[in-house]
Amino acid sequence: MKRIVQLGSTLLVAALVLTACSGSPGDDAAPSDDVPRELILGNNGDVLSWDPGEMKEGAIISYAEAVYDPLLRKTSEGVVEPNLATDFEYNEDLTELTLTLQEGISFTDGEPFDAEAVIANIEARKAGSGSASEAAASIDEVVATDDSTVVLQLSAPNPGLLSALATYLGYMASPAAIEAGTIGSEPVGSGPYVLDSGSTISGSSYAFERNADYWNAEAYPFDTVVIKPFEDFTARFNALTTGQIQFMYATPDMVEQAEASGLTVQTVPxxxxxxxxxxxxxxxxxxxxxxxxxxxxxxxxxxxxxxxxxxxxxxxxxxxxxxxxxxxxxxxxxxxxxxxxxxxxxxxxxxxxxxxxxxxxxxxxxxxxxxxxxxxxxxxxxxxxxxxxxxxxxxxxxxxxxxxxxxxxxxxxxxxxxxxxxxxxxxxxxxxxxxxxxxxxxxxxxxxxxxxxxxxxxxxxxxxxxxxxxxxxxxxxxxxQNVYLASPEIDVTMQQAQLIPSLRFFAPAD
Structure with a gap:
């Protein structure tokens, strides 16, 4: 029996056109005016390395998503769908996965996103020690059949491969930065934002500006994103109630006070x-x-x-x-x-x-x-x-x-x-x-x-x-039940089976 998991690029483009008309978070909604919009997240921890191959923490995904675009992506229900790869298809025995890539996309250093870039990233993940390393270990070789097509040849079927390609294994970094060995200290991706080093204070506040050349800008309605790490939950909650941040992952004992403070409370298993x-x-x-x-x-x-x-x-x-x-x-x-x-x-x-x-x-x-x-x-x-x-x-x-x-x-x-x-x-x-x-x-x-x-x-x-x-x-x-608290200034769509919702599931409340 042949098992095919495939969504055509025509369907993807059509979906983007249709969803651009919607105003709910996660539906690729563009802002309705020219007023600069800023999203400020309180995060569970600091980012140790900008190398996707070394990232280990679930909450760290917010940092990665700001600068790196994945080959695939997940819906709020956890269904894998196209992203940088517009089509994906397994062979009959599930030992080869063919990815068809978008064309005309570049990393922020000018390097092209193509089949060779995918090969460089997968090889780097295989050598890493982060969350992507286990999934990457099942990939024997990545073969480019042309500039926009790669085949992942597996040592054995991997039921988690598609999901992995929607997170750390699939985050694409500039091949030049990988080769130079600088990707851990300075992120270079093709994602919706770029790190604003001048406004960033390491360990305290990370600022990101919109990537003007990002192919799917409508999915990210905020012009700037700021991520502030707080290991202490009380400090994070105080920052939320005083307007220093707009969102946090919380503890159940905070719910009553949060509701009394006018914050939005949401949960997800x-x-x-x-x-x-x-x-x-x-x-x-x-x-x-x-x-x-x-x-x-x-x-x-x-x-x-x-x-x-x-x-x-x-x-x-x-x-x-x-x-x-x-x-x-x-x-x-x-x-x-x-x-x-x-x-x-x-x-x-x-x-x-x-x-x-x-x-x-x-x-x-x-x-x-x-x-x-x-x-x-x-x-x-x-x-x-x-x-x-x-x-x-x-x-x-x-x-x-x-x-x-x-x-x-x-x-x-x-x-x-x-x-x-x-x-x-x-x-x-x-x-x-x-x-x-x-x-x-x-x-x-x-x-x-x-x-x-x-x-x-x-x-x-x-x-x-x-x-x-x-x-x-x-x-x-x-x-x-994971508990999330948010300022009434923003709307957040909860996401199944991910500690922190993806950035595209955040939108201004208006």
């Missing part, structure tokens, strides 16, 4: 929060090498109580780490670990830890800080002594600290397709599997899933998810 038990082989923490111990940790946590109190009910209890709209999700799995401290103690005794054990668990300061003592108390009640290890923000080496910890608490995005979560957390080289752990079941399923489609693939995903829950690779607590 998003991140799971809990513990990654990454030392599953017991390398640093022998106790974590025991399945019964990892299961005991799951039984020890009262998810319902935490949801009602800490999250103010914004979400649902969860034992799984996939998106509810993905193929892998099984609603019944959330009943696998009811709060049962007695069962936790029995499992610990079964594993040889009747007297308990000690374990350091690192966490990212800010969002996780109030949750840490709650989890610490629940673990203590079954005999597990948790030593919290706060880490610096990722901009200050925090990510490197996590790599050596047996377990850590963070907030993790869930994605569509589920394969993106596989690449992020489940392979031996995944960014969030720093100990490189796997087992025969996971390894076998990860080999089978890309070779299937439809119901057969769904069944394999769900088998994988069930195994991860039963084997307690993680200790999720809640799949939260």
């Amino acid at each position: 998003g991140e799971w929060q809990g513990v990654i038990l990454q030392d599953r082989a017991g390398t640093l923490s022998p106790a974590l090498g025991e399945v019964a111990v990892r299961q005991a940790i799951n039984y020890a946590i009262d998810r319902e109580a935490i949801l009602d109190t800490y999250y103010n009910g914004f979400g649902q209890v969860s034992t799984q780490t996939f998106n509810p709209a993905s193929q892998a999700w099984i609603e019944e799995l959330n009943e696998r670990y009811p709060y049962d401290p007695e069962m936790a103690r029995e499992l610990l005794a079964e594993a040889g830890y009747a007297e308990g054990f000690e374990i350091p668990i690192s966490y990212s300061e800010g969002f996780m800080s109030p949750l840490v003592p709650i989890v610490q108390q629940y673990l203590a009640e079954v005999g597990i002594t948790m030593t919290p290890v706060p880490i610096n923000g990722f901009a200050n080496g925090g990510l490197e600290t996590l790599k050596g910890q047996p377990a850590f608490m963070l907030s993790f995005s869930t994605n569509i397709p589920a394969w993106t979560d596989v690449l992020n957390k489940l392979t031996p080289t995944s960014l969030w599997n720093n100990f490189g752990y796997t087992d025969d079941t996971v390894q076998s399923l990860l080999e089978e899933i890309p070779l299937t489609q439809g119901d057969e693939q769904t069944a394999l995903y769900q088998e994988l998810n069930t195994h991860l829950v039963e084997d307690a690779w993680f200790a999720p607590i809640v799949l939260q």
Whole structure:
């Protein structure tokens, strides 16, 4: 059976013409007057590198989207559609993806966007260490059949490839800047904006001016964009209520005050929060090498109580780490670990830890800080002594600290397709599997899933998810409703399975 994922350039052009008449965000709406418009975003963190191949953080996507245009893009519902590539088509066995490229586009340094530029970018992503590296690893070679056509030849089918080409793998940077080695410090793309170095203060405020030559300017109604990093949620909220920023990713406890302040509150199913038990082989923490111990940790946590109190009910209890709209999700799995401290103690005794054990668990300061003592108390009640290890923000080496910890608490995005979560957390080289752990079941399923489609693939995903829950690779607590606060001056369309909505989903309120 031949599987084709294709949208013609004629359809794309027609869509752009039609949507240019609409006034809702994300619908390529042009501003109705000549008044300069500015969008100011409060961001979760700082940008460490402008190299798309080194970018790792979900919130950092806003910085990337300002300057880099992707080959493909996602709708607000997560559907992949054309962008710099006007057509995309797989061969019958899903091992070759042909991309037809737009013509007449240049990077802001004058370099042409063409097939050779795509090759340079894909090769650079393959050599990088960021979020794109896992998806790029499946690409054996990129072949240019002419200036506007490239064929991605894969070592094996990759169900997450199209999605990856709509984010970091697909962000196109100037080949000259890549070759010169300057792309990490000075972004050069073909995106809707260019970095205004004169108005930028590194670590504090990043200013972007409209790219006068951008091919799809109607999709971005703001003349300037400013991104201000705040690692502290309270500082970010204060900046929003005092008009210093117009948008932020928030915490549920801020909703009541935000509504009283006249801010717009929106939610979307998003991140799971809990513990990654990454030392599953017991390398640093022998106790974590025991399945019964990892299961005991799951039984020890009262998810319902935490949801009602800490999250103010914004979400649902969860034992799984996939998106509810993905193929892998099984609603019944959330009943696998009811709060049962007695069962936790029995499992610990079964594993040889009747007297308990000690374990350091690192966490990212800010969002996780109030949750840490709650989890610490629940673990203590079954005999597990948790030593919290706060880490610096990722901009200050925090990510490197996590790599050596047996377990850590963070907030993790869930994605569509589920394969993106596989690449992020489940392979031996995944960014969030720093100990490189796997087992025969996971390894076998990860080999089978890309070779299937439809119901057969769904069944394999769900088998994988069930195994991860039963084997307690993680200790999720809640799949939260991501909370977003915005000034009434702007309209924002929520986006499924992306931590921060894409810039084209922001528009002036008028």
